Amino acid sequence: MAHELDITNGVASFANARSDAWHRLGTSVGHAMTAREALEAAHLANWNVRKMPLVIPQTPVITPDGVTTAPPIPVPDMFATVRDNPVVAGQVDYLGVVGTKYEPVQNEASCAVLDALTDESGAHFETAGALKGGRETFITMKLPKSMTLQGHDGSQDRTDWYIAALNSHDASSKFRLLLTNVRIVCANTQAAAIAGAKSTFGIRHTAGARVAIHEARAALGLAWRYMDAFETEAASLYAQTMDSDEMRDFATQLVKADDTSSSTTARRNRQQQASSIVKLWTSSPTIAPIAGTRWAAYNAVTEYLDHFAPVRGAATTGAAANTRALRTITPGSTVETLKVEAFRLLQTI
Structure with missing residues (x-):
């Protein structure tokens, strides 16, 4: 990108x-x-970002009296946003198409x-x-x-x-x-x-x-x-050590990897999620300075969700990154819920 x-x-x-x-x-x-x-x-x-009405130009028509062009057709309730170019004086740049309320x-x-x-x-x-x-x-x-x-x-x-x-x-x-x-x-x-x-x-x-x-x-x-x-809460997690068994148990509990009510495929996917989180906890270079702590466990979860969790329907790496970014800040999303749950679990287990 x-x-x-x-x-x-x-x-x-x-x-x-x-x-x-x-x-x-x-x-x-x-x-x-x-x-x-x-x-x-x-x-x-x-x-000076502003809205300008959108119109459809008409094709010129040749008649015995010369070339005539009918007035452009207005596009109802649609506008183009434009700006004055900050480098080239007098140049107006198109930015996008918006509606009436914008x-x-x-x-x-x-x-x-x-x-x-x-x-x-x-x-x-x-x-x-x-x-x-x-x-x-x-x-x-x-x-x-x-x-x-x-x-x-x-x-x-x-x-x-x-x-x-x-x-x-x-x-x-x-x-x-x-x-x-x-x-x-x-x-x-x-x-x-x-x-x-x-x-x-x-x-x-x-x-x-x-x-x-x-x-x-x-x-x-x-x-x-x-x-x-x-x-305050992060400092508390950083002060608490965590061993590998505790980390595996935490990741398993967080993503419900042992949920027997799920299908075999769903359970296998969740087990893969748990394994990926544990792997980041042990090997991610960004987590190495805080390794072996509950704060590292929380950071492993957020790193996985923000950068590695699978994205459905994303054809390119850039598209996947954008989808992850948007779902991360969507209220009530699975990503947000898992982060909150991870923080809560690490404070209580």
């Missing part, structure tokens, strides 16, 4: 507070950015929501950019607090936290706020952030979006409290 950054005449719509952007595209600012700096450095400012949320609104946190928390803008020809945008802020867990053997596991605002200008998704430990720099990491989001808040692109965005501040407050509570 390519980075999919929006590029016009060789200019990439991406800005990075650091100077180590792995794809060497966009603007590396080299310092913590303000909202205005992030918008301008990433070429996200002044897009209302654009400007890129400046993403910064406005995140900027409200700056004075209160000390967070700063870390990355910003556009993807897929401008159809999607992302802006991330790095939170000043990281989560550092102390292991039973004196080792440490550190997690940095980011709040990301994801927007679409083609009605492909809601305006979303994510609490994640993935720093977004391209389409690949955006998908990973969605898949690994610890807390999400979605707003539909309707007339009430502006009000809802302001209400998101309260939701972000809940996210802060969630992060504190999550850190």
